[in-house]
Amino acid sequence: MEAFTTHTGRAVPLRRSNVDTDQIIPAHWLKKVTRDGFEDGLFEAWRKDPEFILNRPERQGATVLVAGPDFGTGSSREHAVWALQNYGFKAVISSRFADIFRGNSLKNGLLTVVLDQKIVDALWELVEADPTAEVTVDLEAREVRAAGITAPFELDENSRWRLLNGLDDISLTLRNEDEIAAYEAGRPAYKPRTLQV
Amino acid sequence: MGRTLAEKVWDDHVVRRAEGEPDLLYIDLHLLHEVTSPQAFDGLRQNGRRVRRLDLTIATEDHNTPTLDIDKPIADPVSRAQLETLRKNCAEFGVRLHPLGDVEQGVVHVVGPQLGLTQPGTTVVCGDSHTSTHGAFGALAFGIGTSQVEHVLATQTLPMARPKTMAITVDGELPEGVTAKDLILAIIAKIGTGGGQGYILEYRGSAIEKLSMEARMTICNMSIEAGARAGMIAPDETTFAYLKGRPHAPEGADWDAAVAYWKTLRTDEDAVFDAEVVIDAAELSPFVTWGTNPGQGAPLSAHVPDPASYEDASERLAAEKALEYMGLEAGQPLRSITVDTVFVGSCTNGRIEDLRAAADLLRGRKVADGVRMLVVPGSARVGLQAVSEGLDVVFKEAGAEWRHAGCSMCLGMNPDQLAPGERSASTSNRNFEGRQGKGGRTHLVSPQVAAATAVLGHLASPADLTDVPAGV
Known part of the structure; x- marks a missing residue:
């Protein structure tokens, strides 16, 4: 995973709540067997509308998505995170994320930042009034900054440490091999098995 | 203080608990399908890793499979390639697979329970958000992303922060013609698509106890539509009767030991939930959605x-x-x-x-x-x-x-x-x-x-x- 320390970029205000992962990346894109090439599928249905915010010329090259509440609901598809990253987003800000989407994002180095809806409203107003306005997402300081806005955010220390260092979860877990083996040795015989061994 | 059902199952699966770290949970059953697994197998290959517990892993084909002419080659080349990728991965790593045409093929969340693999007090994961279905057996079951699929394949564990618990208590009799589906749609409309976020739901109360296993699965299945990663129902005689004699259910002395354990999987009298919602079953009627998220629903007798x-x-x-x-x-x-x-x-x-x-x-x-x-x-x-x-x-x-x-x-x-x-x-x-x-x-x-x-x-x-x- 690529490390995330701090990022500054222009933003896309997405004034929608309950943006589900079927909207972020429709199911027919899920047939691909790679982690890349999903950028054209991002918000595919909405992007057919030339007025959709992502299609506006002033939003090209923006890297921070500022979304309404309950972003990433529905399907567990990690392809939603890959699509956002493939398109160029580095961070997503919302007042509330669906749990599975949030977990997926943090495992891929896409920083999802939870801010109070009032701050999200202020960011929307700022970047709608001035599309060139830059937003900084600073994971070291745990802070979002933009013109006239400084907002601290929370992220548990363990997730932050893994993101700052770009650490791979599996390698971390395998350091505890002894404990896994000890747990396995104590599992009851009646637990289900898929194979005869 | 007493513990809730979810807390008991959680505690029984903690491999490692350390200050400042999420708990490392052991996973009893990992279900795979073609859509969310290819990139995970690629990750194993790139890092020279194997599947740690083939005997706790099973795959089937469901999302892409046609429902007509299943004896003919799949027309869509991209779908066909994805199914072939699963078959190749399962063959290479040694994973048991039930492909299209096999008698045990089907939607992954229907297959696990019918084989008797989904059992009370187990942890079940799958790269699919409707894994919550298996909670109907008193299993702790939740959907995961592809990075986590790879993590479970490699380690049979997952680092997880323990969610809070919410009781959804449904007492009374469901009126005639009112089903588990109407009940769960009404629950989602009441608490909202984000209402369960950060919680494991436990459905309880006299109306839940009367439901069949199929109906319980319908309810737990849609927990994710209320934002909850998992929903659970305490196992009881209905659960045991459903499991008895299924291909992977325990037998003989193992069955007795399992049932003795399963009977302990009830929320203690003095346990405290972090939140509770109470619903009167008698007030429910057939329920439908009118909008574009599952919380946008109303009784059929209502208006848009x-x-x-x-x-x-x-x-x-x-x-x-x-x-x-x-x-x-x-x-x-x-x-x-x-x-x-x-x-x-x-x-x-x-x-x-x-x-x-x-x-x-x-x-x-x-x-x-x-x-x-x-x-x-x-x-x-x-x-x-x-x-x-x-x-x-x-x-x-x-x-x-x-x-x-x-x-x-x-x-x-x-x-x-x-x-x-x-x-x-x-x-x-x-x-x-x-x-x-x-x-x-x-x-x-x-x-x-x-x-x-x-x-x-x-x-x-x-x-x-x-x-x-x-x-x-």
Whole structure:
């Protein structure tokens, strides 16, 4: 995973709540067997509308998505995170994320930042009034900054440490091999098995 | 202090607990399918890793599989390539696979329980958000992303922060014609699509205890639609009776030991939930969705709501966008909504009990002119059971299409899709924009409402069928 320390970029205000992962990346894109090439599928249905915010010329090259509440609901598809990253987003800000989407994002180095809806409203107003306005997402300081806005955010220390260092979860877990083996040795015989061994 | 069911199962699976770290949880059962696994197997290959516990891992094919002509090569080359990738990965790593055409193939959340692999007090994961289904057995079951699929394949564990717990207590009797689907849709409408976020739900109360395993699975299945990663129901005699004799259920002394453990899996009297919601079963009626998220639902007897009636600005905007997408007018009676397609199936309502309920209403009746009805069993075994009971004949005589098992029109990854602007009554779990096909409009319903709707051509409940079926 690529490390995330701090990022500054222009933003896309997405004034929608309950943006589900079927909207972020429709199911027919899920047939691909790679982690890349999903950028054209991002918000595919909405992007057919030339007025959709992502299609506006002033939003090209923006890297921070500022979304309404309950972003990433529905399907567990990690392809939603890959699509956002493939398109160029580095961070997503919302007042509330669906749990599975949030977990997926943090495992891929896409920083999802939870801010109070009032701050999200202020960011929307700022970047709608001035599309060139830059937003900084600073994971070291745990802070979002933009013109006239400084907002601290929370992220548990363990997730932050893994993101700052770009650490791979599996390698971390395998350091505890002894404990896994000890747990396995104590599992009851009646637990289900898929194979005869 | 006592513990809740979720806390007991959680505690029994903690491999490692350390200050400042999420708990490392052991995973008893890992279910795989073709869509969310290819990148995980690639990750194993790139790092020279193997599957740690092949005996706790099983795969099937469901999302992409066609429901017609399953003996012929799959027409869509991209779908075919994804299924072939799963087959290659399973062969290379040694994972047990039930491919299309196999008698144990089907929707992954129907297959696990019917094999008896889903058991009380186990941890179950799958790269699919509807893994919550398995919580019906008192298992702690949740959907995971592909990075986590790779993590479980490599380590049989997952680092997880323990969620809070929420009791959903449903007391009283469900009125006649009111099903588990109506109940869960009403719960989601009440607590909202984000209401369960950060919680494990436990459904309890006298109305839940009376439900069959199939009905319990329908309820736990849609926990994710309320934002909760997992939903659970304490195991009881209904659970044990369902499991007894299934291919992977314990036998002999193991069975006795298992049941003794399973009986401890109840929330203690003095346990405290972080939140509680109480629902009176007697007040419920058939429930349908009118909008584009599963929380946008109402009793069938109600009208399409007026967005202006919402105080919350984002809910109002969401309702406006939903009515525009759905092509509905505020104030329109829900019963006046006509449909083009009726879909019975999915991990929510594709089990034998669901097919029986729909068939009972269709026996001696006809699907309305201009309505297409698809009946897709949740698994090949469910299909065989239905055929042995003659249900396929009932469906076909009524004018419905009887298909092979798979996810099918729940998400339209195979050819079973709505055309743009087409409207469905669907027993599936998501009414998102474009979920069942680009531009398609979905109303979530129970199998009973689906069948009545198919006959009358508009959203309807069994009580609306006032005719006398032919031959009765």
